[in-house]
Amino acid sequence: MTLPKGFGSGGGASSSDVNKMIGKRVENMIGLYTLGYLAAWLSTFAGTAVGYYYYPWAYPAPSGHFAFIVLTIIEAIGYLFCVKVGQEGSSKNSNGVLAGVIGGTAIATIIIVIFVNG
Amino acid sequence: MAQMPALIPKEVEIQRLKKIWMIVITMGSTAASVEVDNFVDGSLHQTSIRDSAFTPAHWWLYSHFVALPLGWGAVSIYDRKVPILRGPNNSMNTGLKMTILGYLATMFTIGVNEMWHFWFVEEIFAVPNHWMFNMGVVVAFMGALAYVVRVYARLVELGAETPGENPYVAEMYKMALEGKLYSRSIP
Numbered sequence: 001m002t003l004p005k006g007f008g009s010g011g012g013a014s015s016s017d018v019n020k021m022i023g024k025r026v027e028n029m030i031g032l033y034t035l036g037y038l039a040a041w042l043s044t045f046a047g048t049a050v051g052y053y054y055y056p057w058a059y060p061a062p063s064g065h066f067a068f069i070v071l072t073i074i075e076a077i078g079y080l081f082c083v084k085v086g087q088e089g090s091s092k093n094s095n096g097v098l099a100g101v102i103g104g105t106a107i108a109t110i111i112i113v114i115f116v117n118g
Numbered sequence: 119m120a121q122m123p124a125l126i127p128k129e130v131e132i133q134r135l136k137k138i139w140m141i142v143i144t145m146g147s148t149a150a151s152v153e154v155d156n157f158v159d160g161s162l163h164q165t166s167i168r169d170s171a172f173t174p175a176h177w178w179l180y181s182h183f184v185a186l187p188l189g190w191g192a193v194s195i196y197d198r199k200v201p202i203l204r205g206p207n208n209s210m211n212t213g214l215k216m217t218i219l220g221y222l223a224t225m226f227t228i229g230v231n232e233m234w235h236f237w238f239v240e241e242i243f244a245v246p247n248h249w250m251f252n253m254g255v256v257v258a259f260m261g262a263l264a265y266v267v268r269v270y271a272r273l274v275e276l277g278a279e280t281p282g283e284n285p286y287v288a289e290m291y292k293m294a295l296e297g298k299l300y301s302r303s304i305p
Contacts, residue, residue, distance in 0.1 A: 018127045026136045036144070051174030058166050059174040063158060067178075070154045078147030082140050089278060 026086040037079035052118035061118040125201040132278045145189040152182045187221045216261025223254030268294040
């Protein structure tokens with residue numbers, strides 16, 4: 001097996017070489033997935049809120065709320081897939097984080113939809 | 119399925135393929151959200167008499183034309199780290215080439231579209247300047263699908279994903295691994 005420059009010592013790849021080539025492993029990126037999901041969710045709220053605060057004639061709050069709810073569901077599915085694909089086949093398990101984050105955003109979405117109306 | 123020659127350690131390849139897969143999932147979420155926006159935009163057009171490029175539904179619709187090319191750009195940069203995904207003569211993967219070509223067509227059409235609407239203000243969906251938008255996006259999606267299938271097929275081959283039970287799907291993966299997803303001669 002040919003390894004890139006700086007890897008191996010003539011006798012193939014050792015486990016430290018493999019780890020060096022991998023860098024940060026996908027199963028350890030739960031923080032990145034969670035931050036990405038929360039950033040997407042917050043910007044979805046911001047985007048819809050700008051719509052019904054500044055363009056209420058074109059984008060009434062119920063329309064913005066519908067978009068916000070459906071998008072939250074889509075983003076949550078994406079987040080779930082990222083975590084599950086990243087951790088499948090490894091001993092890592094972040095079901096608690098998943099449940100907490102998705103449950104938290106679900107409750108926050110309901111509260112926002114009830115109380116923020118432009 | 120025939121095992122392709124390994125040029126990098128298996129574990130490294132799985133990790134790299136999965137990183138590509140994460141970007142694809144993110145772009146999939148973006149594309150799914152734009153499907154919702156089709157309804158939001160359609161609903162808006164039922165009530166709003168005057169249209170502009172800057173209605174909220176259009177921000178959402180048009181921003182995915184920025185997000186998806188950026189995502190595919192990121193994939194095409196990272197893709198170079200996975201030898202199995204290279205195209206003919208160590209060039210870029212053919213699926214990625216098609217995707218980039220498709221988005222370039224839509225970008226070129228923005229100019230054409232502006233010129234058309236200088237003379238014809240009415241927004242009619244079927245006017246010729248809109249054809250290239252739609253065809254560009256379809257070409258981009260075709261290339262993207264072929265690329266995604268190839269990535270997934272390799273993950274199946276490496277034992278990181280479960281193979282498809284449907285024989286037609288299994289055949290598609292087999293063709294993708296042999297580099298024959300588009301035809302039996304074009305990798």
